[in-house]
Amino acid sequence: VIKIKDITKIYKLGDIEVPALCGVTFKVKKGEVISIMGPSGSGKSTLMNIIGCLDRLTSGEYILDNEDVSNLDDDQLAQIRNQKVGFVFQNFNLLSRSTALANVELPLRYAGITENRIEMAQKALESVGLGDRIHHKPPELSGGQQQRVAIARALINNPAIILADEPTGNLDSRSGDEIMELLLGLNKDYGTTLIIVTHDPKIAARTARTIQIFDGLIKESKS
Amino acid sequence: VIKIKDITKIYKLGDIEVPALCGVTFKVKKGEVISIMGPSGSGKSTLMNIIGCLDRLTSGEYILDNEDVSNLDDDQLAQIRNQKVGFVFQNFNLLSRSTALANVELPLRYAGITENRIEMAQKALESVGLGDRIHHKPPELSGGQQQRVAIARALINNPAIILADEPTGNLDSRSGDEIMELLLGLNKDYGTTLIIVTHDPKIAARTARTIQIFDGLIKESKS
Numbered sequence: 023v024i025k026i027k028d029i030t031k032i033y034k035l036g037d038i039e040v041p042a043l044c045g046v047t048f049k050v051k052k053g054e055v056i057s058i059m060g061p062s063g064s065g066k067s068t069l070m071n072i073i074g075c076l077d078r079l080t081s082g083e084y085i086l087d088n089e090d091v092s093n094l095d096d097d098q099l100a101q102i103r104n105q106k107v108g109f110v111f112q113n114f115n116l117l118s119r120s121t122a123l124a125n126v127e128l129p130l131r132y133a134g135i136t137e138n139r140i141e142m143a144q145k146a147l148e149s150v151g152l153g154d155r156i157h158h159k160p161p162e163l164s165g166g167q168q169q170r171v172a173i174a175r176a177l178i179n180n181p182a183i184i185l186a187d188e189p190t191g192n193l194d195s196r197s198g199d200e201i202m203e204l205l206l207g208l209n210k211d212y213g214t215t216l217i218i219v220t221h222d223p224k225i226a227a228r229t230a231r232t233i234q235i236f237d238g239l240i241k242e243s244k245s
Numbered sequence: 246v247i248k249i250k251d252i253t254k255i256y257k258l259g260d261i262e263v264p265a266l267c268g269v270t271f272k273v274k275k276g277e278v279i280s281i282m283g284p285s286g287s288g289k290s291t292l293m294n295i296i297g298c299l300d301r302l303t304s305g306e307y308i309l310d311n312e313d314v315s316n317l318d319d320d321q322l323a324q325i326r327n328q329k330v331g332f333v334f335q336n337f338n339l340l341s342r343s344t345a346l347a348n349v350e351l352p353l354r355y356a357g358i359t360e361n362r363i364e365m366a367q368k369a370l371e372s373v374g375l376g377d378r379i380h381h382k383p384p385e386l387s388g389g390q391q392q393r394v395a396i397a398r399a400l401i402n403n404p405a406i407i408l409a410d411e412p413t414g415n416l417d418s419r420s421g422d423e424i425m426e427l428l429l430g431l432n433k434d435y436g437t438t439l440i441i442v443t444h445d446p447k448i449a450a451r452t453a454r455t456i457q458i459f460d461g462l463i464k465e466s467k468s
């Protein structure tokens with residue numbers, strides 16, 4: 023479902039060019055569960071942002087669901103994101119002045135859903151163990167609770183592809199296991215494609231295949 | 246150096262009371278290296294904020310360096326923070342419109358240091374592996390790089406106490422080891438007291454004593 027070919031990403035900082043991805047090629051089948059590992063700064067989030075249509079590649083080709091998305095405009099990318107991708111951000115990206123409930127409900131509004139939004143959002147928060155925190159705003163939540171709100175928000179539209187950028191970095195191992203159970207359950211029940219960036223080898227061990235990234239290049243890919 | 250007795254912390258959200266710490270008592274000796282572990286939401290960051298004089302306890306007693314800090318006003322707490330404590334925040338708390346260099350330099354300005362600030366800040370960033378990223382602003386850095394800027398900033402004044410709230414959550418295991426080497430080196434060379442909140446048992450294993458927190462209470466403390 024995802025085909026990436028020779029992707030480069032060069033950030034421009036004034037006159038300086040910062041190469042973040044230096045020619046990345048791989049494929050992900052529909053319904054696959056893969057993990058991405060690599061040192062801090064190696065390009066994992068950059069790659070996830072391109073896969074999730076949040077950022078543009080500098081060169082190369084990205085085919086998503088048989089459609090070339092490499093050269094779409096911002097509105098077209100936004101539409102693909104809303105319809106196909108659930109994204110758990112490394113820094114959560116929650117609205118700090120809205121409650122957990124309102125944060126999780128937001129994708130439902132964008133999807134034009136008019137019925138039962140509150141119930142659906144509450145259920146999603148219960149599924150990540152936050153049923154008793156739904157009216158707290160992000161500054162009134164612990165780091166791991168904020169992370170779980172971000173996870174609940176990514177799942178709420180039952181997207182075909184879930185991209186999770188270090189989803190358990192702020193969680194104790196038991197909460198981390200519960201999140202993996204939840205994600206793997208979606209894969210099992212709905213065939214959701216999962217791409218999980220992680221620094222935790224125990225999380226990676228629960229995925230079918232691990233891609234190692236190093237200095238913007240894929241070093242190896244093993245199952 | 247740190248004596249905490251029967252500390253409670255109750256957050257108020259409108260009419261609702263959220264108990265975060267329910268009577269915590271422990272002592273930390275000068276030069277000790279301890280870790281704090283516990284489930285997400287159990288009260289670790291709340292405890293760290295009280296120890297670091299960033300937040301007030303609801304009841305109980307906190308003696309720091311033989312001085313009762315339980316009832317100081319905001320200015321007095323700020324002074325203690327600047328002089329004695331280096332804090333690595335779980336969510337980094339970097340200034341997003343300032344470079345890494347400016348962020349790390351900030352505590353030196355507050356301490357009234359007028360000479361060599363840039364060199365000292367650059368050296369601190371090199372010590373966490375970010376010598377080639379000093380002019381990047383936080384949005385131009387990876388998650389783990391932002392975490393390392395936060396660490397460099399906490400160390401720059403060579404404080405007597407370092408409080409690190411999940412300092413390796415966004416780091417691969419090798420970068421995490423390098424950070425632990427750095428922190429333990431400060432303890433060895435300067436007798437810096439280290440209190441490290443972590444979800445990683447391998448990090449905790451490198452500390453002399455681990456305190457387990459559960460639902461706002463200390464469950465056990467073992468070496």
Ligand SMILES: Nc1ncnc2c1ncn2[C@@H]1O[C@H](COP(=O)(O)OP(=O)(O)OP(=O)(O)O)[C@@H](O)[C@H]1O
Pocket residue numbers: 155158161162163164165166167192193194256257258263264265283284285286287288289290291292335
């Ligand atoms: N400002 C606040 N208002 C209300 N409740 C709060 C506030 N800050 C934290 N809490 C609650 O207090 C409890 C303890 O929070 P704390 O941040 O100390 O947890 P933690 O142990 O650091 O968790 P994590 O491992 O997820 O970072 C949580 O249940 C949280 O929802």
Ligand SMILES: Nc1ncnc2c1ncn2[C@@H]1O[C@H](COP(=O)(O)OP(=O)(O)OP(=O)(O)O)[C@@H](O)[C@H]1O
Pocket residue numbers: 033034035040041042060061062063064065066067068069112378381384385386387388389390415416417
């Ligand atoms: N907006 C930007 N401008 C310039 N350089 C950037 C920008 N964003 C990221 N970078 C650089 O690109 C490189 C890759 O960043 P990326 O966020 O993809 O790393 P990562 O593998 O996710 O790391 P981590 O594990 O620390 O999250 C880093 O060296 C970073 O400094």
Ligand SMILES: [Mg+2]
Pocket residue numbers: 066067068112187387388389
């Ligand atoms: Mg990243």
Ligand SMILES: [Mg+2]
Pocket residue numbers: 164165166289290291335410
């Ligand atoms: Mg915390």
